[in-house]
Amino acid sequence: xxxxxxxxxxxxxxxxxxxxxxxxxxxxxxxxxxxxxxxxxxxxxxxxxxxxxxxxxxxxxxxxxxxxxxxxxxxxxxxxxxxxxxxxxxxxxxxxxxxxxxxxxxxxxxxxxxxxxxxxxxxxxxxxxxxxxxxxxxxxxxxxxxxxxxxxxxxxxxxxxxxxxxxxxxxxxxxxxxxxxxxxxxxxxxxxxxxxxxxxxxxxxxxxxxxxxxxxxxxxxxxx
Numbered sequence: 001x002x003x004x005x006x007x008x009x010x011x012x013x014x015x016x017x018x019x020x021x022x023x024x025x026x027x028x029x030x031x032x033x034x035x036x037x038x039x040x041x042x043x044x045x046x047x048x049x050x051x052x053x054x055x056x057x058x059x060x061x062x063x064x065x066x067x068x069x070x071x072x073x074x075x076x077x078x079x080x081x082x083x084x085x086x087x088x089x090x091x092x093x094x095x096x097x098x099x100x101x102x103x104x105x106x107x108x109x110x111x112x113x114x115x116x117x118x119x120x121x122x123x124x125x126x127x128x129x130x131x132x133x134x135x136x137x138x139x140x141x142x143x144x145x146x147x148x149x150x151x152x153x154x155x156x157x158x159x160x161x162x163x164x165x166x167x168x169x170x171x172x173x174x175x176x177x178x179x180x181x182x183x184x185x186x187x188x189x190x191x192x193x194x195x196x197x198x199x200x201x202x203x204x205x206x207x208x209x210x211x212x213x214x215x216x217x218x219x220x221x222x223x224x
Contacts, residue, residue: 033070033071033072033154033155033158033159034070035158035159035173035174035175036060036070036084036173038084038086038171038172038173039086039171040056040086040088040171041056041057041058041086041087041088041171042056042058042088043058044058044059044060044086045214045215045217045218046058046059046060046192046210046211046212046214046215046218047059047086047210047214048208048209048210050205050206050208053091053199053205053206054089054090054091054092055087055088055089055090055091055095055166055197055205056087056088056090057085057086057087057088057194057208057210058085058086058088058210059083059084059085059086059192059210059212059215060083060084060086060215061081061082061083061084061187061212061215062075062081062082062083062084062175063076063081063187068082071155071159072151072152072155073124073152073155073156075177078123078124079123079179079180079181079182080115080120080123080124080177080178080179080180081104081177081178081180081186081187082159082175082176082177083102083104083175083176083177083178083192084173084174084175085102085161085173085174085175085176085194086171086172086173087163087166087171087172087173087197088166088170088171089166089167089168089169089170089171090168090169091168091169091199092168092169093168093199093200094165094166094167094168094200095165095166095197095198095199095200095205096164096165096197096198096199096202097163097164097165097166097172097196097197098164098165098196098198099195099196099197099198099204100161100194100195100196100197101113101114101194101195101196102114102176102192102193102194103192103193103194103195104178104180104186104190104191104192104193105190105191105192105193106183106186106189106190107188107189107190110183112178112179112180112186113178114176114177114178115176115177115178115179117156117157117160119177119179120156120177121148121152121153121156123179124148124152124156125147125148126147156177159174159175160174160175160176160177161173161174161175161176162174187212187215187216188212188213188216189212189213190211190212191209191210191211191212192208192209192210192212193207193208193209193210194207194208194210195207195208
């Protein structure tokens with residue numbers, strides 16, 4: 001009888017422990033980054049459409065806390081601005097993106113190129129926190145290995161825009177990150193430029209220009 005009671009108690013504890021593990025697992029997976037679903041570019045307030053080329057480009061900055069909560073990383077605290085780029089190709093031929101270049105030009109004409117993945121991880125690692133001596137001359141120093149955990153690395157990798165082409169009648173999207181350190185209102189009066197898109201013949205398309213006021217003045221910047 002005592003043995004049966006012990007077995008029953010052990011079974012209950014195993015069930016409870018299993019439930020806790022399941023709940024924790026669900027919580028962990030729920031925190032994994034999921035890239036936002038991209039709508040056609042023209043459905044976003046901030047877009048530029050080249051009807052003659054059959055291509056439209058849109059940007060959706062994740063500058064507000066309610067939008068930025070899709071990330072586990074607090075990019076705003078690191079002076080990094082994530083901008084969701086959407087490219088829609090309504091033409092009958094693929095558009096190459098291998099030479100893609102994104103640039104944010106502020107109201108004061110400061111040009112900010114998109115940071116690559118290494119730049120983003122370097123910023124997140126806080127390399128300036130090195131306690132090494134301050135040399136008066138630019139003597140090469142040993143690289144500082146930052147404490148960027150694997151989850152953050154995976155998040156940046158999953159979020160970044162990495163498409164090499166946009167197939168006919170399809171859309172590609174992903175994030176670009178811009179270093180806006182020292183700029184209090186980087187979007188106000190700014191323009192987003194995108195170059196390097198090429199048609200099937202290898203000819204470069206006309207550059208895309210998007211005033212960020214289109215985003216800032218929209219009642220709801222997220223398309224439905």
